Amino acid sequence: MRKQPQQKRSRxxxxxxxxxxxxxxxxxxxxxxxxxxxxxxxxxxxxxxxxYFPNKEAIIDAVLEQYGDDLAERVAAALGDRLGDTGxxxxxxxxxxxxxxxxxxxxxxxxxxxxxxxxxxGDRLAALERRVQExxxxxxxxxxxxxxxxxxATSAWVLVLCVETLTVRYVLDAPxxxxxxxxxxxxxxxxxxxxR
Amino acid sequence: MRKQPQQKRSRxxxxxxxxxxxxxxxxxxxxxxxxxxxxxxxxxxxxxxxxYFPNKEAIIDAVLEQYGDDLAERVAAALGDRLGDTGxxxxxxxxxxxxxxxxxxxxxxxxxxxxxxxxxxGDRLAALERRVQExxxxxxxxxxxxxxxxxxATSAWVLVLCVETLTVRYVLDAPxxxxxxxxxxxxxxxxxxxxR
DNA sequence: TGGTGACGCGAGCGATCGCTCGCATACAAT
DNA sequence: ATTGTATGCGAGCGATCGCTCGCGTCACCA
Numbered sequence: 001m002r003k004q005p006q007q008k009r010s011r012x013x014x015x016x017x018x019x020x021x022x023x024x025x026x027x028x029x030x031x032x033x034x035x036x037x038x039x040x041x042x043x044x045x046x047x048x049x050x051x052y053f054p055n056k057e058a059i060i061d062a063v064l065e066q067y068g069d070d071l072a073e074r075v076a077a078a079l080g081d082r083l084g085d086t087g088x089x090x091x092x093x094x095x096x097x098x099x100x101x102x103x104x105x106x107x108x109x110x111x112x113x114x115x116x117x118x119x120x121x122g123d124r125l126a127a128l129e130r131r132v133q134e135x136x137x138x139x140x141x142x143x144x145x146x147x148x149x150x151x152x153a154t155s156a157w158v159l160v161l162c163v164e165t166l167t168v169r170y171v172l173d174a175p176x177x178x179x180x181x182x183x184x185x186x187x188x189x190x191x192x193x194x195x196r
Numbered sequence: 197m198r199k200q201p202q203q204k205r206s207r208x209x210x211x212x213x214x215x216x217x218x219x220x221x222x223x224x225x226x227x228x229x230x231x232x233x234x235x236x237x238x239x240x241x242x243x244x245x246x247x248y249f250p251n252k253e254a255i256i257d258a259v260l261e262q263y264g265d266d267l268a269e270r271v272a273a274a275l276g277d278r279l280g281d282t283g284x285x286x287x288x289x290x291x292x293x294x295x296x297x298x299x300x301x302x303x304x305x306x307x308x309x310x311x312x313x314x315x316x317x318g319d320r321l322a323a324l325e326r327r328v329q330e331x332x333x334x335x336x337x338x339x340x341x342x343x344x345x346x347x348x349a350t351s352a353w354v355l356v357l358c359v360e361t362l363t364v365r366y367v368l369d370a371p372x373x374x375x376x377x378x379x380x381x382x383x384x385x386x387x388x389x390x391x392r
Numbered sequence: 393t394g395g396t397g398a399c400g401c402g403a404g405c406g407a408t409c410g411c412t413c414g415c416a417t418a419c420a421a422t
Numbered sequence: 423a424t425t426g427t428a429t430g431c432g433a434g435c436g437a438t439c440g441c442t443c444g445c446g447t448c449a450c451c452a
Contacts, residue, residue, distance in 0.1 A: 003398095005398095005399090006398070006399095007398070007399075007448095007449065007450090009399075009400095009448090009449085010398080010399065010400090013399090013400085030313060034438080034439065034440080035439080035440060035441075036438085036439075036440080036441095044400080044401090045400065045401045045402055046401090046402075046440085046441070046442090047400070047401060047402065047403095047441085047442075047443080048399080048400050048401065048402095049441095050440090050441065050442075051398095051399075051400080055440075055441080056439095056440065056441090113314065114313065114314040114315050114318060115313045115314070115315055116313065117226060117310065117311045117312065117313060118309065118310040118311070119310050119311055122310060148384065148388075149381070149384075151377070153372075154371075154373050154377065154378075154381060155381075157371055157373070158362065158381055158382075158385060161361055161362055161365055162358045162361070162362070162385070165357055165358070165361040166354065166357060166358070169357055175350075175353055176349075177350050177353070181347070181350065182350075185345070185350060185351075185354055186354075188344065188345075188389060189354060189358070189385070189388075189389045191388075192344075192385075192387075192388030192389045192391070193384060193385045193388045193389065195388070199428090201428095201429090202428070202429095203418090203419070203420090203428070203429075205418085205419090205429075205430095206428080206429060206430090209429090209430085230408080230409065230410080231409080231410060231411075232408085232409075232410080232411095240430080240431090241430065241431045241432055242410085242411070242412090242431090242432075243411085243412075243413080243430070243431060243432065243433095244429075244430050244431070244432095245411095246410090246411060246412075247428095247429075247430080251410075251411080252409095252410065252411090
C-alpha cells in the first residue's frame with residue numbers, strides 16, 4: 001500500500017475499490033481484472049486507485065486477504081463450541097464447518113481455485129495449510145496410542161490435503177452425493193487412515 | 197487448427213511452434229506466453245504461426261495435449277505388466293506408476309497446476325478423471341464383498357481425487373517424506389477407506 | 393476565515409498484446 | 423520450363439494494458 005488513507009472518505013474509497021475488485025473478478029474473470037475496469041466499477045479514477053495501491057497485484061491480494069479472513073472467521077465460529085470433541089465426531093464437525101464456510105461464497109471460491117493462477121494465492125494458502133497441519137499434529141500427538149502411525153507430521157500432511165481438496169471440489173463440482181453421505185465418507189476416510 | 201500442414205517443412209514448423217510454446221511456458225511463465233515471443237523462439241514469423249493455429253489458446257492446448265498424451269503413455273507403460281494385481285499391491289503399483297510419470301517433467305507439471313488457470317486444462321483433466329473413475333468403479337464392483345461401502349461411484353470419486361492430489365503435491369512440494377513411506381501411506385489411506 | 397496538506401480527477405503516455413495482410417519464395421504437378 | 427498452390431515473411435494495425443502527473447477540490451486546523 002502506497003499511502004495510508006487518513007480521512008474517512010479515502011478509507012471508504014479503498015473499501016469501494018476492494019469491493020469493485022471482487023465484483024470485476026466475479027463478473028469478468030481474471031483476464032478482465034484490469035485496473036481501469038476496477039476504477040470504473042468503483043466509480044473512481046485510475047489515478048485515485050494508485051494513491052493507495054502500488055499496483056494491480058496489491059488489489060487482488062487485498063481481495064483475497066479479505067476473503068481468506070472471512071473464511072477463517074466462519075470456520076472458527078462454526079467450530080468454536082465443539083473444541084472438546086474427539087475422534088470421528090470431531091473430524092465430521094470440522095469438515096462440516098469447513099464445508100459450510102466454503103459454501104457461503106461459491107463464486108469467489110471458484111474464481112480463486114479455477115481461474116486464478118495458484119501462484120497468486122499460493123503463499124497465503126501454503127501458510128494456512130502449515131498452521132492447520134501443526135494443529136493437526138498436536139491433536140494426533142494427544143491420541144498417539146490410538147493411531148496406526150507414529151509419524152504425525154506425515155499423517156497431518158496427508159489429512160489436510162485430502163480434506164481440503166475433497167471439500168473444495170465437493171462445493172465446486174457439486175457431485176451427485178448427498179451432503180451427509182459426503183461427510184460420512186470423509187470421516188471414514190480419515191478414521192480408516194488414522195486408526196490402527 | 198486453421199489449416200492442415202501438408203508438406204514436410206510445414207509439419208516440422210508446427211512441431212517447432214509447439215516446442216517453442218512449451219519452452220516459453222517454462223521460461224517466461226503464463227504471463228510471458230505471448231504469440232510474438234513463441235514465434236521468435238521458434239524462429240518463425242507471427243504470420244506463419246497463425247496459418248496453423250487460429251489463436252493463442254490453440255497453441256497452449258496443443259502443448260497441454262502433448263503433455264497429457266505423454267503422461268498417459270508413461271502411466272500405461274508402467275502399469276501394463278501389473279494389470280493382474282489386486283488389493284493393496286495394486287493400489288501401490290498404480291500410485292508408483294503415476295508418481296514416476298509425473299516426475300518426468302516436473303517443470304511442466306508445476307506450470308500446468310500452479311501457473312495456468314485451471315479453466316485452461318480443466319475440461320481435459322475432468323474428462324480424464326471421469327474415465328479413471330469409471331475404471332475404478334469397475335474394479336470396486338469386482339471386489340464388492342470386501343468393501344465397506346456399496347456406493348462405488350462415491351468411493352471412486354473420493355479415491356481418484358485423493359490419489360491425484362497427493363501424488364501431484366508430493367512431486368511439486370517435495371515434502372520431507374521418503375518415497376516408499378509416501379507410497380505406504382497412500383496405500384494405507386485407500387485401503388483403510390475401502391476395507392470393511 | 394484563511395491556508396495547507398490530503399484527496400481526487402482523467403487525459404493520456406509508452407509498451408505490449410493478439411492478430412492481419414500484401415507480397416516474396418519454395419515446392420509439386422504438368 | 424511453366425504454372426498453380428502451399429508456405430513463409432514481417433511491418434504494423436487497432437486495442438488494451440498498467441500506470442503517471444499536473445491540476446483542481448475538499449476537509450481540517452489556526
